[in-house]
Amino acid sequence: MKPTLRLKLVVSSLTVIVITGSIATLIGFHLIEKGIVREAQSKVTLDLNSARLIYNQRRDNIVNAMTYTAMRKFGIIQALKNGNRKILLESIYSACEEGGMDIMAITDKEGRVVIRAHNPGAFGDSQAHDEFVKRAIVDKKSVAGTEIVSREELLKESEVLADRIRITLVPTPRGKNYYERENTSGMMLKAAVPLFDDTGELIGVLYGGVLLNNNYEIVDKIKDIVYENVKYKGKDVGTATIFQDGFRISTNVTLRNGKRAIGTIVSKEVYERVVEQGKAWTDRAFVVNDWYLTAYSPIKNIKDEVIGILYVGMLESKYNDMKRDSLWMFFGAIITGIILSLAVSYMLAYLIVRPIQQLEHGVEALAKGNFDFDINVRSHDEIGSLEESFNKVRRELKQTYNKLQGKIEAADEDLKKAYKELREKQELLVQKERLASMGQLSAGVAHEINNPIGTIILYSHTLRKEFPEGDHRREDLEMIVSEAMRCKDIVRDLLNFARQSRVTKEPTDLKKLIKEVFSIIKPEAEVKNIKMDAQFDESVPTVMIDRIQISQVLVNIMKNSIDAISGEGEIKVNITLNKSGEDVEIKVSDNGCGIKHENLSKLFTPFFTTKDMGKGTGLGLAIAYGVIKMHSGNISVESEPGKGTIFTISFPVNKVENDSDISINGLYNTSKT
Numbered sequence: 001m002k003p004t005l006r007l008k009l010v011v012s013s014l015t016v017i018v019i020t021g022s023i024a025t026l027i028g029f030h031l032i033e034k035g036i037v038r039e040a041q042s043k044v045t046l047d048l049n050s051a052r053l054i055y056n057q058r059r060d061n062i063v064n065a066m067t068y069t070a071m072r073k074f075g076i077i078q079a080l081k082n083g084n085r086k087i088l089l090e091s092i093y094s095a096c097e098e099g100g101m102d103i104m105a106i107t108d109k110e111g112r113v114v115i116r117a118h119n120p121g122a123f124g125d126s127q128a129h130d131e132f133v134k135r136a137i138v139d140k141k142s143v144a145g146t147e148i149v150s151r152e153e154l155l156k157e158s159e160v161l162a163d164r165i166r167i168t169l170v171p172t173p174r175g176k177n178y179y180e181r182e183n184t185s186g187m188m189l190k191a192a193v194p195l196f197d198d199t200g201e202l203i204g205v206l207y208g209g210v211l212l213n214n215n216y217e218i219v220d221k222i223k224d225i226v227y228e229n230v231k232y233k234g235k236d237v238g239t240a241t242i243f244q245d246g247f248r249i250s251t252n253v254t255l256r257n258g259k260r261a262i263g264t265i266v267s268k269e270v271y272e273r274v275v276e277q278g279k280a281w282t283d284r285a286f287v288v289n290d291w292y293l294t295a296y297s298p299i300k301n302i303k304d305e306v307i308g309i310l311y312v313g314m315l316e317s318k319y320n321d322m323k324r325d326s327l328w329m330f331f332g333a334i335i336t337g338i339i340l341s342l343a344v345s346y347m348l349a350y351l352i353v354r355p356i357q358q359l360e361h362g363v364e365a366l367a368k369g370n371f372d373f374d375i376n377v378r379s380h381d382e383i384g385s386l387e388e389s390f391n392k393v394r395r396e397l398k399q400t401y402n403k404l405q406g407k408i409e410a411a412d413e414d415l416k417k418a419y420k421e422l423r424e425k426q427e428l429l430v431q432k433e434r435l436a437s438m439g440q441l442s443a444g445v446a447h448e449i450n451n452p453i454g455t456i457i458l459y460s461h462t463l464r465k466e467f468p469e470g471d472h473r474r475e476d477l478e479m480i481v482s483e484a485m486r487c488k489d490i491v492r493d494l495l496n497f498a499r500q501s502r503v504t505k506e507p508t509d510l511k512k513l514i515k516e517v518f519s520i521i522k523p524e525a526e527v528k529n530i531k532m533d534a535q536f537d538e539s540v541p542t543v544m545i546d547r548i549q550i551s552q553v554l555v556n557i558m559k560n561s562i563d564a565i566s567g568e569g570e571i572k573v574n575i576t577l578n579k580s581g582e583d584v585e586i587k588v589s590d591n592g593c594g595i596k597h598e599n600l601s602k603l604f605t606p607f608f609t610t611k612d613m614g615k616g617t618g619l620g621l622a623i624a625y626g627v628i629k630m631h632s633g634n635i636s637v638e639s640e641p642g643k644g645t646i647f648t649i650s651f652p653v654n655k656v657e658n659d660s661d662i663s664i665n666g667l668y669n670t671s672k673t
């Protein structure tokens, strides 16, 4: 199939659309992928910072609560000085409860424990080895941070608390390996505040802390504040965890059974990066039983050693779904765009191609010669002006064509006229030629025969008288005389025929001429009892003709009519002037035997006769034809066998021909004999 212009236009614009669409799709996919994931990842990093703030805030709360206790409960200083343990116990117990703390104790300035809030019976032991107590004594400043606390130490503070650190480790598929199955220490947010007397001398240390194991206060606060407890498909979108070393001691990541995933172990890679190398980790990670976008950062003790991890994570499926929805929306927009563009390009192609098709039809119509195909100009653009130009060209072509057509017709007419004239002239020439040769021959023969015939007649006539009436020799001689007379007539006809090639015109009254003709043939007509009648149109003027020749013509025609009529008959002559008044027309009609159809074309040929030997020579009509033609006229015949014949001759009224005096090769001279 031949690709149409419309198809080409649609395919080319479609190609552009598809290429652009594909590039846009690729870029769009890339941007969505990158944008959403990067956005989510950076949000997680920010969330980790927020979590860190919340974590540090809790630490600062502890310091503040303890500083406040040391200052407000001024009795503590006094009681410490006095060794009043009862007051001390009351003070720190209530402070411990108010501050939501797990342990609180007071030491003397050497670090020996004076009183413990939850275990007042255990005192006198030294906490000088404790990093916090030590720094408070040495630096005489408050100190706070996270620390790993052994079970033994915790047992001193509270038995209940010592039990809370127990966590069963749960191995995970890509988790770090632990040899022990249960932990034997806890992680604690801890602070120590130095106590001074009114002289400003250090008299002891107040220390306390919050055990993080199985304590969900911080992680839930992070979830509350940072993620506002938002759920996606029944799951928390955001989760937070505190790891001691590499296992979860406080978390809101849940197991399939809905319980908190306490004791589950972090992956090896994260452990290596965060715990061993002390760096942060941000990436997607499979946490317990789902993919999360995660951020981990190390938790360090006051000696700057990594002892745990703070983690936040966001459910990745939410972002995956968002990404998928965005991709679909984007894809949908692109497909809609492609369909719309396709429709628009199809419409455009239609608008462009339709006028071109019209032009094509127009050109085809012109090629077939239809100059009336007008194109409807619809637009004012380049195609519109092309259509206007086409219409202009078409109009001009039509005009030119019509002009040419007129000229061709006129030329055709001229050509026909010229051809007709040529034919006539040629006929005339042929006739003249024929007449000339015939005339020459006839004149020659006549000249040679006329005198011997005269002699024959003369001597036969004389000799005849020598024999008596009734002598058969006398009869024979009479026969010789009559036949010789007939020869003389033939010779006369031949001379007439020869002579008619010369025309001498003179003004002639046709009425008179007809009368003369009638008087010549009257004797013959009367013998056969034939009526003769002539009718004249009074408008027929005097004509310029060779009177003798035209009367000869009429005599010949009428003699034929007399010969054609057997029994009673009538010869009518009718003379009229034609409409233009230029030609005169003479009709001679009879009611004789008529002429056979096949003979009509031969009538004017010299020596054509149907008459018996000795009765006709066949020169009568040949002479008539020659004479009429020499008068620039016409002779025609209509006949119906058994009914009659009409001869019509016509010739110009006043036309005086230059060639009226025509002499052909001495014909005239020889014809004088």
Ligand SMILES: Nc1ncnc2c1ncn2[C@@H]1O[C@H](COP(=O)(O)OP(=O)(O)OP(=O)(O)O)[C@@H](O)[C@H]1O
Pocket (backbone or CB within 6 Å): 493, 556, 557, 560, 561, 562, 564, 590, 592, 593, 594, 595, 603, 608, 609, 610, 611, 615, 616, 617, 618, 619, 620, 621, 622, 645
């Ligand atoms: N009016 C007529 N009716 C019937 N036949 C005619 C008539 N006029 C002419 N013919 C026919 O045309 C022939 C030719 O005529 P044309 O006058 O030339 O010669 P012709 O009469 O035979 O002899 P010629 O006139 O020399 O004595 C005639 O022989 C005749 O057959």
Ligand SMILES: [Mg+2]
Pocket (backbone or CB within 6 Å): 556, 559, 560, 616, 620, 621
């Ligand atoms: Mg005749």
